[in-house]
Amino acid sequence: MKIYQRGMAVDGITFTLPVGSVTGLLGGNGAGKTTTIAMIMGLLTPTSGTVRVFGADMPGQRYRVLHRMNFESPYIDMPMRLTIRQNLTVFGRLYGVDGLASRIAALADELDLTDLLDRPTGKLSSGQRTRVSLAKALINRPEVLLLDEPTASLDPDTADWVRARLQHYRSERGATILLASHNMNEVERLCDRVIIMKKGRIEDDGAPARLLERYGRHTLEEVFLDVARRPDTQGTAQ
Amino acid sequence: MKLSIGYVISHYTISWRRIAAMIERYWFLLRSSWPRLLELAYWPTVQMLVWGFLQLYIGQNAGYFARAGGTFIGAVLLWDILLRGQLGFSISFLEEMWSRNLANLMISPLKPIEFVLAMMAMSIVRLLIGMVPVSLLAIGFFGFNLYGMGLALAAFFVNLILTSWAVGIFVSGVVMRNGLGAENLAWTVMFLLMPLTCVYYPVAVLPPWLQIVAWSLPPTYVFEGMRALLIDHQFRPDLMIEAFFMNIILFAAGATGFMLLLRAARRHGSLMQTGE
Numbered sequence: 001m002k003i004y005q006r007g008m009a010v011d012g013i014t015f016t017l018p019v020g021s022v023t024g025l026l027g028g029n030g031a032g033k034t035t036t037i038a039m040i041m042g043l044l045t046p047t048s049g050t051v052r053v054f055g056a057d058m059p060g061q062r063y064r065v066l067h068r069m070n071f072e073s074p075y076i077d078m079p080m081r082l083t084i085r086q087n088l089t090v091f092g093r094l095y096g097v098d099g100l101a102s103r104i105a106a107l108a109d110e111l112d113l114t115d116l117l118d119r120p121t122g123k124l125s126s127g128q129r130t131r132v133s134l135a136k137a138l139i140n141r142p143e144v145l146l147l148d149e150p151t152a153s154l155d156p157d158t159a160d161w162v163r164a165r166l167q168h169y170r171s172e173r174g175a176t177i178l179l180a181s182h183n184m185n186e187v188e189r190l191c192d193r194v195i196i197m198k199k200g201r202i203e204d205d206g207a208p209a210r211l212l213e214r215y216g217r218h219t220l221e222e223v224f225l226d227v228a229r230r231p232d233t234q235g236t237a238q
Numbered sequence: 239m240k241l242s243i244g245y246v247i248s249h250y251t252i253s254w255r256r257i258a259a260m261i262e263r264y265w266f267l268l269r270s271s272w273p274r275l276l277e278l279a280y281w282p283t284v285q286m287l288v289w290g291f292l293q294l295y296i297g298q299n300a301g302y303f304a305r306a307g308g309t310f311i312g313a314v315l316l317w318d319i320l321l322r323g324q325l326g327f328s329i330s331f332l333e334e335m336w337s338r339n340l341a342n343l344m345i346s347p348l349k350p351i352e353f354v355l356a357m358m359a360m361s362i363v364r365l366l367i368g369m370v371p372v373s374l375l376a377i378g379f380f381g382f383n384l385y386g387m388g389l390a391l392a393a394f395f396v397n398l399i400l401t402s403w404a405v406g407i408f409v410s411g412v413v414m415r416n417g418l419g420a421e422n423l424a425w426t427v428m429f430l431l432m433p434l435t436c437v438y439y440p441v442a443v444l445p446p447w448l449q450i451v452a453w454s455l456p457p458t459y460v461f462e463g464m465r466a467l468l469i470d471h472q473f474r475p476d477l478m479i480e481a482f483f484m485n486i487i488l489f490a491a492g493a494t495g496f497m498l499l500l501r502a503a504r505r506h507g508s509l510m511q512t513g514e
Contacts, residue, residue, distance in 0.1 A: 038509075043504065045504045059504060069345070093255055
């Protein structure tokens with residue numbers, strides 16, 4: 001649970017992420033998605049309750065596990081004057097990555113950044129910056145990858161490309177991914193489980209196909225609208 | 239919370255590699271921006287020239303000040319160690335806020351103590367880039383050799399830099415908790431100490447009640463010690479030792495404040511928003 005002075009942000013939610021799963025946190029603005037992710041990363045202390053990652057209490061025992069996690073969000077930048085290579089070097093060292101130069105080269109190749117490596121991060125387009133953020137998020141080969149609206153403000157082609165990279169990373173590494181998004185196509189394509197949040201509570205939780213079946217709908221967008229427009233309930237926190 | 243060996247090791251061991259990574263990050267930034275480099279030496283040079291010429295003028299017209307040769311220039315150079323030391327620390331922190339990078343650091347394995355140590359190291363780097371050329375100019379323009387103070391300069395430097403770090407750490411904590419709305423504090427807080435630490439005049443000039451305040455601030459001991467050295471040609475180790483112990487307390491208070499403000503920032507969600 002997380003309560004700010006201005007009110008309740010997350011209200012008694014409980015869920016477990018199985019290893020290797022891709023879970024989507026779906027919800028409108030102010031639903032509590034970012035707050036939930038911030039608590040999992042140890043960036044925010046819950047008002048009550050516990051958050052555990054690989055058995056470590058967050059944020060109290062975060063240094064036991066932070067090197068196994070990473071995060072990407074379009075709302076957090078990297079130093080603009082530093083080149084991509086410099087930024088990735090700094091973060092690679094912070095995460096204790098071995099063989100850093102070859103790791104950066106491999107990531108640059110995979111994310112189509114090789115020709116841009118020595119360009120200042122501030123001089124990139126938003127699509128290129130997203131790829132750099134993704135490179136930073138993958139630099140330590142995280143076992144848990146947290147993504148906050150990873151394709152927000154990207155054109156459909158770039159967004160599709162980013163989703164393909166995420167799918168590839170998941171299948172290659174068996175990583176556990178938690179993805180907060182407004183984008184139903186993204187959630188439908190990437191996630192094998194969806195948690196729908198509303199006003200800080202979990203409103204529903206299940207595989208996309210099960211949710212479509214439960215609501216008698218054809219798309220997750222329709223499910224989302226059903227949940228968003230129905231009168232408030234006490235939620236079905238598990 | 240269980241205080242297991244694993245917990246203690248994961249929380250309290252320091253990684254020099256991570257500290258070096260942060261120093262490298264700030265060095266990349268400095269190297270990429272000539273205005274940032276120029277700024278480091280610009281104000282210290284202007285200050286030194288103004289006070290140096292003023293001292294030259296007064297020295298030609300008053301016997302005491304002629305004897306007290308160099309106190310103004312010495313004071314301005316030592317003051318700049320204090321001011322630039324704190325700014326060097328705080329600006330490194332502000333760079334993270336300005337670039338909206340703080341959350342990236344806070345979710346990385348970088349520990350607060352490593353972050354603080356990197357900013358301490360960078361404050362010395364910035365100080366050296368700014369102050370070494372200025373101190374050499376002071377020799378050229380006014381024949382004032384700061385390095386002629388010898389070991390006393392080392393004592394002055396240690397005490398001033400400790401104070402600057404203590405203030406820098408605390409101010410960084412305040413900005414982290416309250417956002418960039420508190421940024422002005424980083425630029426101005428040290429000027430509150432300027433009249434109280436008696437940079438350009440002896441403590442005896444102050445009214446008695448204010449003298450008590452002045453003697454509670456470590457830099458006062460340094461500036462008094464500098465005047466004793468330049469006017470009476472006497473090094474006062476007693477003043478330096480007193481200042482050092484006060485600095486230890488001040489530094490511990492600054493570091494504790496930073497940790498408490500970091501904890502509050504985690505509670506209030508300040509680490510997620512790096513704007514105002």
